[in-house]
Amino acid sequence: MLGKTLGVPLFQESAVKVAMVCAGFTAGEADQLRKSMATFKFTGGVSRFQTKLIDGMVNKGYSREFAEKTFKQLEGFGSYGFPESHAASFALIAYASCFIKCHYPEAFAAALMNSLPMGFYAPAQIIGDAQKHGVEVRPISVAHSRWDCTLEEIPGTDRHAIRLGMRQVAGLAAADVARIVVARIERPFESVDDVWRRSEVPSEALVQLAEADAFRPAFGLERRDALWAIKALRDEPLPLFVAAAAREERAVAEQQEPEVVLRQMTEGHNVVEDYAHVGLTLRAHPISFLRRDLTARRIVTCADAMNARDKSWLCVAGLVLVRQKPGSAKGVMFITLEDETGIANIVVWPSLFEKRRRVVLGASMMAIQGKIQREGDVVHLIARQLEDLSGDLSALADRDTEFKNPSGRGDEFAHGSPGGGDARDRPKSIPEAREIYVRDLHIDTLKVKSRNFQ
Structure with missing residues (x-):
């Protein structure tokens, strides 16, 4: 009767079979036993079946000691048992997840990141585990990232790297990300001003990207340099240069700010900013x-x-x-x-x-x-x-x-x-x-x- 599970009652159907075959329960009584076992820690209702099950097994020729041991085993099983169909479904998901994590760790980690917020693990733990398993993780970039985390080919190999998505940037709206992605389809961005002018996103969105260090992979700008460049922008361009910029399809020389050498953040300060605005760090x-x-x-x-x-x-x-x-x-x-x-x-x-x-x-x-x-x-x-x-x-x-x-x-x-x-x-x-x-x-x-x- 329990040969399929090597004598161990793993499924709720096992309890039903034991009660019906070994103790003479009806189908309705066995189902009530199953339900009581699933909640016995909270209601204690399983105790009312103890005498019936033990006496029923004794009447069927089993020793009282064996009958009591069987009841205790079923009672303990009730707190964790699943129906067989549920257990099989969960096992399939668990096996598939393990297979993907083992053979395609970059796809597995990217999928988890795109499913956040969820479950037990924070973004830093998911990315950290992927890196420990040899996955290359690339930072958020206005020139490369989309809303979701994506996979990028690693030249000369059959592996892929994870490109963090702009969904990780604290406070950034999905609509602004969509405008940026659409604007760069025609040609790559050349500067912070180019991103702002062609995507038409508000300067506040650019500030959020700069705080997340998204301009460094694209233009080599450190956080403070990017924030300084954004300070020169206005939500409405100066009318004097609008026509010239539209004609040239790029910012004219008069719109360019003079270069300023800023004191950059320490590596420790960058880590603080990473956690504050991205929730993880690649440093x-x-x-x-x-x-x-x-x-x-x-x-x-x-x-x-x-x-x-x-x-x-x-x-x-x-x-x-x-x-x-x-x-x-x-x-x-x-x-x-x-x-x-x-x-x-x-x-x-x-x-x-x-x-x-x-x-x-x-x-x-x-x-x-x-x-x-x-x-x-x-x-x-x-x-x-x-x-x-x-x-x-x-x-x-x-x-x-x-x-x-x-x-x-x-x-x-x-x-x-x-x-x-x-x-x-x-x-x-x-x-x-x-x-x-x-x-x-x-x-x-x-x-x-x-x-x-x-």
Whole structure:
């Protein structure tokens, strides 16, 4: 009867068969048993069938011990069992998804990005996973991107790269993207002014694209250069030059702004802007800019933590990706942290959660000290202490991959000694926290959206 599933009741139909064949249930009674098992955790209705099923199996010649064991097995199965048709449909989708992810990872990642917002994973995680599997990801570009993420051929190979779509730009309207795509069909854009003039999108849309760094792949313009060029535009061109520009089909010399050399953002500042306006970055991971400081505080990487020996005590830090508090976990919180080396799985017991609720629920970046628990390939860090490091991200905009060491003592750099370097390169001082001042709300703080499942 259960030979198809090797004696294990995997489907709801299995419970119905056992009840009818082994215990003499009618079809209606067996269906009521199935429905009760599916909701027994909430209603407890399955208990009313226990005596009938056990007695029915005993009357059919089964031992009482076997009958009771069978009932317990069916009772436990009820909380996760599916009808066979549903299970088969889900299995087909899962198999097809795994096949596509294995053999066509670029198409799989692009499809997920175009389906957002959805599911468990944020855009940065989807793109990060694709990159780890060898997929080339190209940035948003006004000269190449469409609304959706698309695939671009990689010359000399049969592989494709993902071109991020302009749908990722915060606040950008689909109608403005459509105007840009249509305008570049005739010929490629030549400048920011050319994009604005031919697409006829408002300057606000161009500002959103510039903040997302969409002009750098197209024209080699850094964020500040693109924003400076947009400042010279008007939503209505100056009448004096309209006729000349229309005749030449391009901006005339009188409309060109003189070149200005601007001080560019640091790499760390660019990462902050990427997260703020795109939701992900193709540059270095934010934690990599803080690694030197973290190492000095004996905070290990996520990869080192997950490879540590069982029962090791250590401290790990990372961006908070996911917070989960399943109803069946009896108040236990599961947190996923990420740094430049990977992810770490954290377990927070209810007592610690209640003590540090504000940190657990509000921090964008956390340091967690605890003990490693390893069971086979499953590794968790059991949290004992939590620290909110969101404030460490507030100075990220002033950091670069290589720190510029001052010639004087460390405090002299902060206080402006003669050998302290360019004052613009010095990290901004952060005032001490007060009740009316929340460090997490610093204007340059990296905003990372985590997924909370409670």
